[in-house]
Amino acid sequence: MMRLPAPATRGALLVSLLCVAAACATGAAAWFALQPATRDVLVADPRFALLPLLAASSVALIGIGTHHLLRRHVGMVPRLTHALDLLRESNPSLRLTDEAPQEVTRSVNALAEYFQHRLGTVENSIQEATEALERERDLLAALLAQLHEAVLVCGDDARILLYNPVAQDLLSREGYGFVGLGRTVFTVFRRSVIVHCLERLSERQVRGEAAEVRTTISTRDGRFVHARFTPLAQGSLRGFFLSMTPADLPEQDERGPQEAASHTANDAMLRATHARAALALAREHPDLAVEDRVELERIADAETLRLGEDLTTLRRLQKEERRRRWPLEEVPAETLTDALRRRLEPVVEADVTIDIAADVEWMRAESYVLSAGLRFVATRAREQLSATAFHIRLSRFDHDFVALDLQWQGAPIPADLWAAWEEERVQSGDGALPYTLRQVARRQEGESWPLHAPGARWLLASSALPPSAEPPVAGSAAATMQPPARPEFVDFDLYPATGVTDQRERPLRELIYTAFDTETTGLAPDSGDEIIAIGAIRVVQGRILSREVFESLVHSKQPIGIESRRIHGFSPAMLAQAPRAESVLPQFARFCEDTVLLAHNAAFDLRFLERQASPLGIHFDQPVLDTLLLSALLYPEKDGHQLESIAARTGVSVVGRHTALGDAIVTAEIFVRLIPMLEAKGIDTLGEALDACKKTWYARLRY
Template structure:
């Protein structure tokens, strides 16, 4: 409804209501006067006539006054407001430059000037916004063209995918690398054109690295390299995957670059065959030459002097030829190893992927043991090789339970597959190596994978009686995450003297037969009684003398307070990293369940136990497990030295340290130290848990006496 009509109806209603009120008042007045006898002649008084005559006159007069007021209001207010409203609507919806016009009385001139100033400023701001949007659009278009130019000029295929492997972006060179023109585009799955297993393996490696927080220190961050192939197997691709992390550090997708290395590998294959013919093909002639020499040396018809001279020459040349062949073989292996794409990584991730493949099939049980080491390899082909070898051993021996772990050698890292049974014969092993491994790019055989890694496998028996298959790998470059930090001060809780003797069912059991959980904490400081809190807790299980690196507990904890920078310098944990993590009263029951009835092991256990004991009441749990302290055991075993901090003990026992000053890293190092200590404890006639607790108590008594002195 129009504004002026609304005002008109309002005035009309006001006039009618006013007239009705006047008539009603006059009627009441006349009626009251008649009842009081105040009229001169009430019998002949006609109130209605007076009311209609005088009331109507007053009403008409009032209506006339109201109409005049309305006309004046309409001219001075309603009409200008209507004009202003229409002007504002015109400026907002039709013409931003429009100015509201006013030709009536001057009383509303200020209002019109103010409204026009607002319209002018609004138009100016709108124009600025349009200019900014145009500039931003132009900049985006410019960057888009630059990105398109960069992607077009790249000699590698670039693909961006989400977690469902759907393509979000790709460049034209991707089509050339994949040798396709159709069946590929935005929204389609990358796995329809590239072999899915290497993609899945690489993604799992990176996801584990990010979940464990190792990507912050890893030299490649959230990136890894691997080899895959087109879905038809005709082209081998060298790929690099980088995870896309959201603000919370969770993978949201990945970027993958692809390069066709088929021709390079083909040329490499031709070179390999030529080198093999030129090197390994000479072994038989050399052997024949040696045999001929031996026969000639055994010929009694030749005089002694001539035979000796001839033999010296022939043997000398044979040795030189043999050395030449050996050098060529070494160069051949170095050449193919240097060409094949490899990366450095932790064996824990590599072996866990092997165990995971069997865990999904639930047919063979593979347990990851031993401390992790750094290896240099093509992880995808090595995972396939190890899976293939385990299946071959299982088919041959009918064994369904295996351990897989690593051991550091002087120059190499040895991956050991162990089982209860007999070793595999060399002839049988040799036959396995000529089989093509399913899923490998370029249809590699097991021997090819070993050649690429300068490796040869063999089977023998370990010192503990288990059979094993040993696969040497190239030692990787260790990522040093530790800084030049002073060792943590030693804490001795003399209440450990009152540690109750363990239950009889485990007190006299051999140490090697017990189940252990080796744990460590990271905290905001060193004084739990003064408000310092736990920020990280981790543990690893030891069962039957095996460090089960596949069974770990690793949690960040929200301490409910700020983490001092001096503490962050030690363990690298910041306030942002723990902001969304659960508090200790929720984490500690989970750790308690993980520990179960196992014996607890820690380095400087009194420090860690003090923090835990102060949180037991709030968490509703209680740790009554037996406790062994590697610090006290080190004092007992190596009383000749005052150096009993973790790095010094690890150095003495030859345990490789990495990821130091993290809860999980320190727990793994402590576990490795304890495993080495078991042999030395046995030599010193400490073979049961009660004996280990007894010698630890003696060391505490010695420390107490030193403190008193």
């Protein structure tokens, strides 16, 4: 490419041109100052021919001299600028060698020395402050790791700001949600469940009640946890705490209801055995003496009576067990009706009116489960009975029960239709409640039935007193974790975000990335080469989260090319046991949901991913940043944009290369170091980075 010389070089060239012109002018003046006769004599001299040669060689001499003088100036400015950029942004120990003339090199290096020293001083004080912060963070992390409860702290946008290892173990499941910093808690729980609980929480706060909600909620993959929601309002932090214990954990107490139940079941079997034996004896001996017959009948009678008692005990224990696992919430009437109304209004698409009798105060109910039942009935009534104008009425039924009526205008429910509804599940989809309409009522320890008028009634257990502040029995998590070396599961810096919702507009520093890499059987996806390993790691706001990684081999029928095998070292035997792409790719897609993808030479990996994921209905259409393009953008004059070259340039040590996860980590580390350099070039947001990449020459490279 043709470049205009820099001003200094231009000046030097001008001077040399002037020298040449002056020499020419002096020669010409001397020539014309001679007498014509003298000129003739000179011309006639055979050595005259040497004169132009002399002139030419002096011009050449001037040229060589000039070049010698200016040698170091040619291309000096871009070299110097680049070196200074590097020095400032990523490598303060960099020194000039032959990029510029000696004196410039000397002064620049002296300045660099000073810069590095000052930077060191500043870094020292930053480091001291950071260490103090780290100590506090370590303490918090140690504390969290000691908790037997799973703990999540979420911002008011439901993104996870903190989690402890127990929470990760409890909630992260293969194929389902991942717990991680910056991830939304909705990947683990249904949104409606969380929103419902948070609404209950804010209602309690408004009423000035103890700000916590205890309930049992289900994860998207259908496991239940006892959850406690409390609000988070500290300084500028807004959000909520969520502490959890698994709901299906065996009781620590040895004589818990389960133990007692198994004991009782044994006894019941004994009673049945004795009664049957007595009856069989009586049948086999028709000629028994009267007293024997009477005794056998007595035995059969007594044993079946005990059998009945045992079974009654069993049922009571079962109920106790259920109550222990699923404690009903104590709710005041207004809270319950408000919650129900809010959940109903979206499905009936109209206002729902409410009427609470004066003598109804507190009741025991699972408001979320109950509201699912009401939603189900309202939806069906609208569809099948043309119901409109829904109304909720709470009245006292008798001393023990409160009647919750859902009334409407339209047709009443035929008894047979209700009988059919009672056997239907009230929700569908992932994380749906597993209950039928009848079970919804039974779970409230009540019943439900159709009214004669258009509507339905739920009986709810009335509670005489407001609930005590006693916490319910909490199970303890099985897992105990060692405190991690680096407490990465806390990040309050995630809060507050800039509030810009469009990802393109958000600063690069603020985003959440999934740095990933794949290993493949070869280089040609179009000829059938396939992915055999995927590794990924999350980068959240400039921090590489070493706990939040994805790593999986992928089964492949494709033979592995010699070249590829030399690179990554996988043999077909290693892949024989690996899970298939059909199960790995959906998991990986969930892992990188809502993040920006980050890869080195991303076009290559994406091509493979798309080819194998599209048939499964999975698409990776999130924004993609490519460290290769970013490097080409930052160092247009350098040739090496391989991972190693960029790593060396940015001071990233390369360990564990050519494993997918190893390369993903190197990519992540490089990217984190490139961010300040991009910012120095005025590339602050994701949108700007994507646009700039598009323009670089490498962007035209296609696989």
